[in-house]
Amino acid sequence: MKRFILNPGIYSAIIYAFLISSAFAQSDAQFAKANQEFAAGQFKEAIDDYEGLVRTGLWSANLFYDLGNAHFRNGNLGRAILNYERALALDPRHPEADANLRITRDEARALELTASRTERALRFMNLNQYAITAGIAFWVGAFGITALFFARRRSGGLLTMSILSISIFAVAMAAIVEIDNGNRGRALAIVTDTGVEARVATADNANRVLTLPPGSEIRILSKRGDWIYAALPNNLRGWISAKSAENVRL
Amino acid sequence: MTAVLSNSETAVGETVELQIRVTGSGAKLPEEIAVDGLEIHQTGTSQRYEMNNFNLSQSVTYTYTILPMKAGKFKIPAQPIDVSGKSLRTQELVLNVTDSSGRSAQSNPKGAPPSTVDPRKIGFIELLVPKRQAYVGEIIPVEIKVCLNPRVRFQQVEPPELNAQGLTMQKFDKSTRNMETIGGATYDVTTFKTAIAAARTGKFEIPALESKAVALLARRDSSNRNTPRRRSPFDLFNIDPFNDPLFGDLALLEPQRITLRSEPATLEVKPLPPNAPPNFSGAVGNFALTTEANPKSVQVGDPITIKSTIAGRGNFDRVNAPVIDDERGWHKYPPSAKFQKDDDVGISGVKTFEMVLSPNEKKQTVPALAFSYFDPIKEQYVTLRSNPIAVQVEGNALPSAAPSAVAAAGAQPGPATPATTKPQDILYQLSDFGRAQPFTPLYARPVFWTAQLVPLFALLGLAGWKVRQAKIGNREAQRVAALHQEAADLMRRLRRNDASPQEYFSQASRAVQVKTALVRNVDPNVVDVDAAVNAFGLGETERAQLRRLFARSDEVRYSGAQNGAGTISAQDRDAVLQLIENLRA
Numbered sequence: 001m002k003r004f005i006l007n008p009g010i011y012s013a014i015i016y017a018f019l020i021s022s023a024f025a026q027s028d029a030q031f032a033k034a035n036q037e038f039a040a041g042q043f044k045e046a047i048d049d050y051e052g053l054v055r056t057g058l059w060s061a062n063l064f065y066d067l068g069n070a071h072f073r074n075g076n077l078g079r080a081i082l083n084y085e086r087a088l089a090l091d092p093r094h095p096e097a098d099a100n101l102r103i104t105r106d107e108a109r110a111l112e113l114t115a116s117r118t119e120r121a122l123r124f125m126n127l128n129q130y131a132i133t134a135g136i137a138f139w140v141g142a143f144g145i146t147a148l149f150f151a152r153r154r155s156g157g158l159l160t161m162s163i164l165s166i167s168i169f170a171v172a173m174a175a176i177v178e179i180d181n182g183n184r185g186r187a188l189a190i191v192t193d194t195g196v197e198a199r200v201a202t203a204d205n206a207n208r209v210l211t212l213p214p215g216s217e218i219r220i221l222s223k224r225g226d227w228i229y230a231a232l233p234n235n236l237r238g239w240i241s242a243k244s245a246e247n248v249r250l
Numbered sequence: 251m252t253a254v255l256s257n258s259e260t261a262v263g264e265t266v267e268l269q270i271r272v273t274g275s276g277a278k279l280p281e282e283i284a285v286d287g288l289e290i291h292q293t294g295t296s297q298r299y300e301m302n303n304f305n306l307s308q309s310v311t312y313t314y315t316i317l318p319m320k321a322g323k324f325k326i327p328a329q330p331i332d333v334s335g336k337s338l339r340t341q342e343l344v345l346n347v348t349d350s351s352g353r354s355a356q357s358n359p360k361g362a363p364p365s366t367v368d369p370r371k372i373g374f375i376e377l378l379v380p381k382r383q384a385y386v387g388e389i390i391p392v393e394i395k396v397c398l399n400p401r402v403r404f405q406q407v408e409p410p411e412l413n414a415q416g417l418t419m420q421k422f423d424k425s426t427r428n429m430e431t432i433g434g435a436t437y438d439v440t441t442f443k444t445a446i447a448a449a450r451t452g453k454f455e456i457p458a459l460e461s462k463a464v465a466l467l468a469r470r471d472s473s474n475r476n477t478p479r480r481r482s483p484f485d486l487f488n489i490d491p492f493n494d495p496l497f498g499d500l501a502l503l504e505p506q507r508i509t510l511r512s513e514p515a516t517l518e519v520k521p522l523p524p525n526a527p528p529n530f531s532g533a534v535g536n537f538a539l540t541t542e543a544n545p546k547s548v549q550v551g552d553p554i555t556i557k558s559t560i561a562g563r564g565n566f567d568r569v570n571a572p573v574i575d576d577e578r579g580w581h582k583y584p585p586s587a588k589f590q591k592d593d594d595v596g597i598s599g600v601k602t603f604e605m606v607l608s609p610n611e612k613k614q615t616v617p618a619l620a621f622s623y624f625d626p627i628k629e630q631y632v633t634l635r636s637n638p639i640a641v642q643v644e645g646n647a648l649p650s651a652a653p654s655a656v657a658a659a660g661a662q663p664g665p666a667t668p669a670t671t672k673p674q675d676i677l678y679q680l681s682d683f684g685r686a687q688p689f690t691p692l693y694a695r696p697v698f699w700t701a702q703l704v705p706l707f708a709l710l711g712l713a714g715w716k717v718r719q720a721k722i723g724n725r726e727a728q729r730v731a732a733l734h735q736e737a738a739d740l741m742r743r744l745r746r747n748d749a750s751p752q753e754y755f756s757q758a759s760r761a762v763q764v765k766t767a768l769v770r771n772v773d774p775n776v777v778d779v780d781a782a783v784n785a786f787g788l789g790e791t792e793r794a795q796l797r798r799l800f801a802r803s804d805e806v807r808y809s810g811a812q813n814g815a816g817t818i819s820a821q822d823r824d825a826v827l828q829l830i831e832n833l834r835a
Contacts (some may be wrong), residue, residue, distance in 0.1 A: 031683045038679055072676050090687055100676040109581055111553060111606070113410035131693035146709060150716035162478040176693060187689075210606070213582040234555045234606060236586075249689040 005025045027058050033083030035066065043074040059250065061091035069098060077108035078192040078214030085190055085248045092126045110191075111233035112214030113183040130179070134172035183219050189230070189245040193217040196245070198238030200229040209238035218245055251331065253340035255316075261348050262321055268314040270340055277333045279312050288324055288345070296431045320348035341765065349392070372467075373398040373437070375410055375459050375512035379446075384516045387625050388534045389445045389565045389597050390517075390569070392419070396461055396510060397437035400429065400511040403466040405505055409442065410459040416450045417517075424594050445595045447565060448519035459512040466503040522624050527633050529573045533623035535564015535597075539572060541636040543616045550645035553583075553606045558619055558636065563598040565590075571603040572619035572636070581608040613643040730768065737764040744827055751818050752806040758826050759803035762796065762833065769835040786833050795829050 034049035049221035068083030081104050087097035105112070115123075125133070140223030146156060180186055191212045199206040202224060208230050212218070218230040218240070227239045256267040256412040268290065270279060283290040299306060318324070326343040376395040384390050394410055412419045422442040430439045447455060522534070541558040546553055558572045571585040585605035592598045607616065615638035622633040692698050740761040743749060749757065760774070766782040767774035777785075779800040783793050 028683055032681070035679050035681055058686045059688065060684035060686050062680040066679050069676055069679055079309070086689075089689060091684075096677045096680065103676050109583070109608070111583070128692040131691065131698065134693075135702065139702075139709070142705075142709055143712065146713055146716070150713075150720065176691075180691065191551070207588060208584075208586045210586055210604075213583070234553055234604075236604075246270055 007057045011188070027053055027056065031063065031066075034070075035114070038066065038070055038073070039199045040071075043070050046070045047074060054250075059086075059090060061087040061094045061097065063087075064090065065094060065097045065100070068097070068104075072100070072104055076192075077104055077110075078190065078194070081108065081110055081215030082190040082192055082246055082248065085188070086250070087107070089248050099208075105215060108215040111210075111212060111217065113217040113219060113231065113233055114121045114235070115183050118178055119182040122179055125175070127176060127179055130172045130175045134169050134176065137168035137172060139167045141169055180200075183217070183231070185219075186247075186249055187220045188220050189220050189228075190248060191218060191240070191245045193241075193244040196240055198232050198240050200238060202239050206239070210234065210236050212240065212244075220245075220247070251333070251338055251340060253329070253341055253343060255326075258344065259346045259348070260316075260318055262318050264318070266316050266345065268316055268326065268343070270312045270331075271309055272311045272312070272331060272333060272411065273307060274333050275308050275310065277310060277312075277331055279331055283314065283326065283329060284325055285326055287318065287320045287322060287347070288326070289319060290314050294431050305515045309544075316345065318345070318347040321347050323347075346532075365439070372402050372465055372508060373404075373463065373510045375461055375510050376432075377459055377512040377515055379454065379456065379515050379517065380514065383520060384448060385520050385522055385534055385624065386448055386451055387522070387532050387565050387568060387624075388626050389447050389563075389596055391443065391595060394422075394442040394444065394459060394512070395430075396440045396442070397430070397432060398440070398463075398510075400436060400438045403503070404535050404558045405464040407440075407463040407510075408461050410510070412446070412456070412459055412463040413455055414454060416452070416519075417446050417448055417454060417456065419446045420444045420595060425492075443594050445597050448517065451519050454517040454519060456515040456517055458514045459808040461510040463508050463510055464505050465508055467506045478494060485628065510702050519751060523630070525631075526624070527622035527631055529620055529633075530622040530624070530631060532568035533564055533566075533621075534568070534572070534626055535562055535623060536625055536627065537562035537564060537569070537621070537634065538625050539619070539621050539634040539636055541572070541616075541619055541639065543639040543641055546640070547642040548641055548644075550609055550611060553608050554616065554641060556605045556607055556616060556619070556639075558603045558605070559600055560603075560621060561600040566596065566599060568602050569601050569621075571605060572605075572621040574617050575635070576617045576618055579609060581610055582606070583608070601744065609641075609643040611643070612645070613641060615639060616641050621803070653663060693786070723767065730771075733764050733768050733774065736774075737761060737768065740764065741830065744823075747820075747823070751802075754818055754823070754826075755799065755803040755806050758830060759800050761830050762799070765830070765833050782833075786835060788833075790834070792829060795825065799826060799829065 013226065030049055030053055034046045034053070037043075037046040037049060047067065047070045050070060051062060053063055054067065064083045064087035068080045068087065070081035071077075071083060081101060084097045084101035084104065087094050088101065091097070104110075116167065122130075141162050144158055144165060148158055148162060151158070191214055194214050196212040196214075196216075198209040198212055198218075200209055201207075212232065216233060218228075218232055220228050220230050221237070222229045223242065224239075226242050228242045229239050230245070231237055251270070251272050253268065253270045256269070260266045268283075272279075272756060281292050291314060292312060293315045293426075294492060296311045296313070298309045298311070299305075300309070316326075324345045324347060328339040328342045331338045331340065374397050376393075377394040378395065379390065380392075381390050396407060396410060398404060398407065409422055422444055425440050425442045427438065427440045432439075446456075537560050539558060539560055540737055541556060543554050543556050545554065560569055560572070566589055571587065574580065574582060583606040585603045587601060587603050589596075589601045590599055592600070618638050619636045620633055622631060624630070625632050688695070726763065740757050743757055744754065744761065762782050763774040763777040766772075766777040766785045769785045770777075770781070772781075779797055783796060786792075788796065
């Protein structure tokens with residue numbers, strides 16, 4: 001008992017738990033304050049508070065959704081769309097974020113990236129679900145193959161299950177690669193500025209490729225200085241100023 | 251032999267060229283042709299050799315410059331030409347001369363200044379403007395020829411520059427170089443092709459083009475500069491090469507800066523007619539319009555890219571994207587433009603515009619696009635219209651997206667802060683912070699890979715257990731194999747007749763023990779007669795035989811070899827062998 005009381009690890013765990021719980025409590029208080037400011041029509045103050053919460057690294061779909069609403073009310077449709085997209089990146093089945101995103105996109109006339117046929121076909125599950133599926137399928141297959149290796153007599157059922165599991169694993173891995181590198185993957189970014197022009201070269205006077213309304217989706221392909229080379233809607237590609245767009249995933 | 255005029259119509263003071271081409275050599279043509287009202291002088295010759303089916307032919311073109319002195323219809327009479335002793339005549343030509351200078355562009359396509367070039371010149375510039383009249387914004391192709399005496403070594407020649415207010419000249423991208431005979435002398439000619447356009451109306455005086463050059467010329471003795479050079483007999487005909495200022499002591503050549511100049515030219519710029527179409531953007535020239543749309547089948551709100559191509563000749567910098575005739579039901583985005591020139595100057599080419607249209611409702615065609623320009627040849631405005639392109643737009647119209655969005659979310663209202671404003675609006679705020687989570691996908695988080703350790707250890711455990719099982723199974727198999735081997739060895743020895751009774755009964759009882767051990771999977775040393783009887787389920791007779799066998803074995807083993815007979819009868823041996831061989835589970 002004495003040893004338990006004097007253990008420094010126990011003390012550290014208690015302090016850590018206390019700090020975490022106090023951080024959550026503080027976040028809840030700031031979130032509630034931002035919501036009150038929003039309800040009072042103080043959208044700029046609400047945005048500051050929501051963004052303060054975002055900077056702490058405690059992210060939730062609801063936080064980004066509310067921040068998107070605040071930006072919408074403040075007239076910044078590009079940032080509103082960016083935050084709805086972030087809410088959906090955290091929770092792809094967030095109905096409010098999905099609905100408000102559609103409203104905002106219609107109002108901003110934002111352009112969307114067209115998903116490939118494969119990407120559309122794979123959308124019935126999200127990235128995390130594919131990861132879990134791949135993990136389970138891999139281990140089932142691995143156990144099946146191990147059992148087959150040591151079995152005196154090869155069981156047809158065990159062999160079929162192993163092949164099926166490894167196939168599912170391969171499909172899930174391919175889906176992860178396709179989705180993560182696709183138009184809605186990690187390189188997805190949203191145009192936040194107004195009057196953004198995609199150009200054929202990294203110069204303000206270079207020929208224009210496409211005018212991107214705020215909230216338009218782009219996929220960042222590479223970065224060079226203050227410019228990003230991006231895949232644009234309508235299967236176009238061009239350079240835009242790096243300040244004009246932000247990644248959806250933080 | 252042919253004789254042609256560069257133009258059959260001209261004005262007083264504007265020159266035309268007469269070219270007489272004679273096939274063969276040795277033709278003699280007059281230096282001047284006498285026509286009242288026209289001054290006709292021979293200004294150059296050029297020779298041409300052609301090989302056709304190994305037949306070499308030669309032709310000489312004699313160029314005359316005609317300067318009309320008064321208006322009227324002039325007949326240039328047939329000229330008698332003596333070719334290798336044969337007397338030939340050219341055909342009679344007619345030249346109409348008007349007294350006005352405002353002729354159409356075709357009347358003097360070359361517009362070259364009279365070639366009264368001194369063949370002894372170091373160099374000069376020719377400015378060839380094909381038109382004397384143009385419209386505001388009209389692009390006029392211009393050729394600038396920098397003609398240099400090939401006998402002079404030039405260290406540096408700068409491209410000519412035009413400094414005329416109200417006129418714009420395009421940059422020279424490329425130049426071509428060849429040798430030409432001008433005014434009877436051969437020149438190294440560098441031709442720059444460019445285009446000029448007038449930004450305002452009125453009569454423009456295109457000033458002389460100037461080009462700075464550095465030439466290596468003979469150094470002159472300054473003391474003799476004012477004293478006339480001694481004339482040689484050849485000097486009378488201006489052909490004395492030794493009197494040529496370009497020659498001299500080659501060692502005394504020195505670089506000298508010279509300025510090459512062209513003759514000035516005039517250009518009258520007319521204003522565009524009034525009543526321009528509303529979508530006229532200043533394009534002057536001749537163009538054609540084509541359009542295409544992609545994709546052809548979309549949902550309401552999806553983008554359709556309209557690619558319109560304007561090809562032709564004119565001022566492409568003023569060619570803007572075609573406009574939509576009827577924008578109702580469409581939302582359009584600003585177009586992008588790309589120009590691909592077909593020539594060095596950029597007068598002719600293809601300008602491609604890509605414009606995104608988004609249908610707000612069901613549509614069956616993309617609206618027609620219109621593009622207007624001024625045609626300087628027809629002297630009127632032309633409006634090109636594309637044909638409507640059939641598309642398939644499906645889905646419901648988008649008057650306001652809010653109700654549908656609310657409906658989509660209505661199934662799960664969740665904890666809500668009251669909506670603050672407008673009825674057609676975004677959804678409510680959420681007062682619940684929700685579950686905190688990172689953006690990093692599950693597969694990229696350490697916890698995911700840590701979790702994989704659980705099945706990994708389980709798999710390793712399974713594999714280890716299986717390996718251990720296999721090893722254990724292997725030892726048992728070895729033991730069984732050894733027993734089988736021992737049993738077979740014992741049976742082989744029992745069948746031989748050379749064993750003593752002590753050995754025989756000992757081996758027989760051991761064989762029974764080994765066989766029993768194989769059946770019962772036990773150690774053969776612990777097998778006694780009862781265990782063997784039970785293992786094989788023997789009858790009374792066999793039991794008795796087996797007991798006797800074990801008894802004899804114990805007897806000879808523990809009581810010594812002297813007890814009993816010294817040998818075993820063949821009958822007993824067979825009985826024992828048969829008993830042991832019949833032991834089967």
